[in-house]
Amino acid sequence: MTTDAAGTVRPDAVFAALRTAILAGTIAPGAAVTEALVSDSFGVARPTARIAIDRLVADGILEREPHHAARVRRLGRDDIADLFAARAAVESAAVALLAATAVVPDAASAAHDRLLALDADASYWAIDLAFHRALVQGAPTTRLPRLHDQLMGEIEFALAQVDAHRLRSTREVAAEHGRILAAVAEGDPALAEHLTRAHILASRDRLLAHLDTHGR
Template sequence: MTAPPPQLPGFGSALQIRGVVDAVAAQLREAIFAGTLPPGAAVTEALVASEFGIARPSAKAAIEKVTAEGLLQRTANRSARVLTIDTEDVHDIYQARRRLESAALRDLASTLHAPERARIANEHIRALRAEHPSEIIDHDLEFHLAIIDALDSARMSASYRRILSEVRLCMAQVQGRQLLHPDLIGDEHSRILAALQLGDAESACEHLTTHLGRAESLLVESLTHEE
C-alpha cells in the first residue's frame, strides 16, 4: 500500500486563500472595466469584505493585487481608488507602447516571424461589427500582446500586461464613444504582419506608429470632450 504524500502545515489553506483572493481580484477587475466601479470610486477593505463575504485580510490582498496591476491607486493612509486616466496618462501609456512594441517588431522581423496568434486575433477583429466595442478592444489588445509574447521574455510580457491593463481601462472609460472601426484596425494590423513576414522592420514600425498614433489621438479627443 502506497503511503500518502507528506502534508505541509497550512499549505492547503494557503492555496484556498490564494484562490479566494484571485477570484475577488478578477471580480474587481471586471467591475472596473464594466464601469460598475467608476473612475475615482473608493474600494475599501470593508466594502470588499462585505460585498464578497470574505475576511478583511483576503479583501486587502485582493485590493493590493489589483493595485499592483495599475487599476487602483492608493496614497498614504487613504483607501484605494479606481484609477482615473487623463490625457497626459494616455500620451505616456502610448509612448511606452510604441517603444516596447517597436523593439519587439524589430526582433521578430529579423527572423521573418509574424506570430500566428496575432493573425488569429486579427481575424476575430475582422469578423466583428463596430457595435461591439468591448469585443473589439479585447481582440485588439490580444493582437498586440501576441507580438510581445512572441519574444518569449516573461519579464517583458509581464511589464506589457500592466500597460495593457491601463489601456483597457482607458478604452473602457470612453468606449461609449466610437473609436476605431474594426475594418481599419484589421487593415493596419495586416500591414504590420505583412512587413514582419518580409523582414521589413522599418515598415512594420512605421505602420505601428500610425496605428497607435491614430488610436491615441481618438482617446485623447474623447477624454477631452468628457472633461
C-alpha cells in the same frame, strides 16, 4: 468564483472579478473600493479583500493615498499620453524584432481573424489587446515582454475607455492590424515598427481629442 480545497474564495478570483467590473465601467472612475465593500460584496475575509485591492493598485487600475481608501483611477490627459508613449516604444521595438524573423505568431493571426469576424460596431478592445500581446510575446526577446506585462493593467484600462467611447471602428483597427502582420510576414522591421507605432499613437490621439472635448 475560484475557491481553494476548503471552499474559501481565493484572492485571485476576487481580483479578477473586481478588475472585470472596473473595466466594464460597473465601478466608475473615482469610486472608492474599500476592504469592507469588497469583503461584503464577495463574502471574503478582509485580508483576502486587501490582497485583491493591492494587486489592482500595483496594476495601476486603482490608486491609493496614505490613510485613504483605494479608488478607481481617473486617467487624465498626461496619464494617457505617457502610457501610450511607453506602450508605443515597447511594442514597436518588439514588433521590429519579430519582423526580422518574418514569422507571424499563430496567436496574432488568430486574434486578427476574430477581429475580422466582428460586426463593424462591436466591442473589440479585448481582441485588440490579445493581438498586441501575441506580437510582443512572439518577439525573440525576453525583456520587452516583461516590460510590456508591467504596462498591461493600465493599457487594458485605457483601451476599455477608448472602446467605451467608440473612438475607433472595428474595421479601421482590423485594417491596421492587417498591415502590421503583412510587414512582419514580409520581413520588413522598419515598416513593421512604423506601422505599430502609428497604430498605437492613433488610438492615443483619438482618446486625447475626446478628453479635450468632453473632459472624460
